[in-house]
Structures are given as C-alpha cells and as structure tokens.
Amino acid sequence: xxxxxxxxxxxxxxxxxxxxxxxxxxxxxxxxxxxxxxxxxxxxxxxxxxxxxxxxxxxxxxxxxxxxxxxxxxxxxxxxxxxxxxxxxxxxxxxxxxxxxxxxxxxxxxxxxxxxxxxxxxxxxxxxxxxxxxxxxxxxxxxxxxxxxxxxxxxxxxxxxxxxxxxxxxxxxxxxxxxxxxxxxxxxxxxxxxxxxxxxxxxxxxxxxxxxxxxxxxx
Numbered sequence: 001x002x003x004x005x006x007x008x009x010x011x012x013x014x015x016x017x018x019x020x021x022x023x024x025x026x027x028x029x030x031x032x033x034x035x036x037x038x039x040x041x042x043x044x045x046x047x048x049x050x051x052x053x054x055x056x057x058x059x060x061x062x063x064x065x066x067x068x069x070x071x072x073x074x075x076x077x078x079x080x081x082x083x084x085x086x087x088x089x090x091x092x093x094x095x096x097x098x099x100x101x102x103x104x105x106x107x108x109x110x111x112x113x114x115x116x117x118x119x120x121x122x123x124x125x126x127x128x129x130x131x132x133x134x135x136x137x138x139x140x141x142x143x144x145x146x147x148x149x150x151x152x153x154x155x156x157x158x159x160x161x162x163x164x165x166x167x168x169x170x171x172x173x174x175x176x177x178x179x180x181x182x183x184x185x186x187x188x189x190x191x192x193x194x195x196x197x198x199x200x201x202x203x204x205x206x207x208x209x210x211x212x213x214x215x216x217x218x219x
Contacts, residue, residue, distance in 0.1 A: 033209045038202075039192040046175035046188040050087035055214045057088045057207060058185040060178055062095075063102045064134070069127045071182040071200050072120065078204045086211055090115075093173045093181055100166060101136045105143075107165045108156045118146055187214040 035041045050056035059075055061068040079088045092103040105122065109115050125131045125142060133139050136157065140150045156162055176185045183193035184203060190210045194200035 033197075033206050035190075038197050038206050039186075039190050039210060040196065042176070042189055042191065044175075046172060046185060048188040049089070050187075054085050054087040055187050055211050056185075057082075057086060057187075057211065058172070058176075059088070059090045060093050060173060060176070060181050060183045060185065061090060062093050062099060062181050063105070063122050063126055065181050066127060067194065067200070068182045069123045071194070072123055074200060074204065075182070076120075078207075082211075085215065090119075091169045091172055091185075093178060094166065094170050095173075095178075098134065101134065101139055103166050103169060104136075104157050104162050105133075105139050107162045107169075108143075108148075108153060110165075111156050111159075111161060112148065114146075114148070118143075121146065186210040189214065 033039065048056040057079075059079075061072075082088060090106070092106040094100045094103045102122075106115075106119070109118050109122075122133065126133055131138075131142065133142055136154075140153050140157075143153050144150045172185075176183070176191050178191075180193065180195060182200065182203075183191065183196075184207050185191055186207055187210070190213075192203050192206045192210070194203050197203035197206045
C-alpha cells in the first residue's frame with residue numbers, strides 16, 4: 001500500500017512541477033548524438049549563404065560517387081520535409097582537378113534552372129546507364145541530348161558565375177575539412193556523414209538534431 005501511495009505522489013509531483021520522469025526527445029537525442037563521435041563541431045565556423053534567421057544545411061556530393069547516388073533519394077525526400085527556417089543546398093565537391101567538370105556541370109544546371117529536371121538523370125546516366133561523364137566533352141555531348149545546346153553549355157561552363165561558384169564550393173569543402181562524400185554541413189558549425197554517424201540514414205537524424213541545436217543561433 002505504501003508503494004502505491006508513493007507512486008501516485010510521484011506522478012502528482014511530476015505533473016505539478018512539470019518535471020517528467022521520462023526523458024524528452026531532445027534529451028534522448030542529446031545522449032544519442034555526441035560531438036566527436038556522431039558529428040564534428042568545427043573549430044572555425046565555415047561561411048554560410050542562408051538568409052538571416054535560417055539554418056543552412058549543405059549536402060556535399062560527387063556525381064561519380066556510388067554512395068552519393070544511393071543517398072540522393074533519401075536526402076531529396078528529407079530536404080522536402082524541412083521547415084521554412086531551414087535552407088538546404090547542394091555543393092558538388094572537387095577533391096582533384098579531374099572532378100571539376102562534374103562540379104561545373106551542377107552549377108550550369110543550377111544557372112539554367114534545370115537541377116530538378118536533370119540532377120537525378122546525371123546520377124542515372126553514370127550509375128545505371130554506365131555512361132562516362134568525366135570530361136567536359138563527354139558532359140557537353142550528354143547535355144546536348146537533354147536539350148541544352150553544346151554552345152550554350154560551354155558558354156555557361158566557362159562563365160565567371162560558374163567559375164566563381166566552383167571556386168567557392170572547393171573553398172567550402174576545405175572549410176569543413178571534408179574527407180569524403182556524401183556529407184552534410186550544418187549552419188557552418190557542424191559536420192556529419194554516413195561514416196561519422198555510422199549510417200547514411202542516421203546522418204539525417206543527426207542533421208535533424210543539429211538543426212534543432214542551431215535554431216536561435218542562425219545569423
């Protein structure tokens with residue numbers, strides 16, 4: 001009988017004080033996701049492009065990467081579910097000079113407003129259709145078949161705008177100390193990936209947690 005009375009009193013006290021005997025979701029996540037294991041906290045903040053008051057999430061990718069190809073549908077579905085205060089953008093990486101043609105390809109598609117139409121098709125062409133899209137000539141021939149004339153593609157490929165975006169992308173990957181893809185940068189302060197978070201699916205859960213951590217800190 002005494003145990004029963006004590007149990008009821010504890011529940012009543014919790015209700016009166018607002019203190020729960022069970023951990024909240026935020027507390028559970030805080031214990032589950034730890035800096036240094038599931039994600040990294042940058043010593044020096046990386047630059048962001050998100051408007052004031054928004055949390056920026058950057059997906060770093062490479063078209064030739066098979067893991068990026070597998071991650072793309074997961075990331076795309078996740079990105080579409082984000083709240084209005086989350087700004088999501090993709091950044092193509094260039095670890096070596098021979099990565100640059102595909103890096104510039106993405107920014108040409110972005111300049112033309114063709115990312116939604118052709119971004120997934122690039123992955124499919126490479127990983128399903130086994131088309132080599134490594135050089136600018138190979139890429140120009142492929143985009144021509146997608147309705148983008150070679151002359152227009154080359155004009156944008158060599159433009160100041162695309163050149164600048166490619167340079168900034170490489171600078172950003174260095175600021176995040178990127179060592180592989182796919183990877184996620186959150187608000188210029190945090191970094192996670194499938195390797196860091198243990199799985200690609202879990203990296204998105206970690207990103208959700210870090211977005212929550214960043215709210216109120218967005219500049």
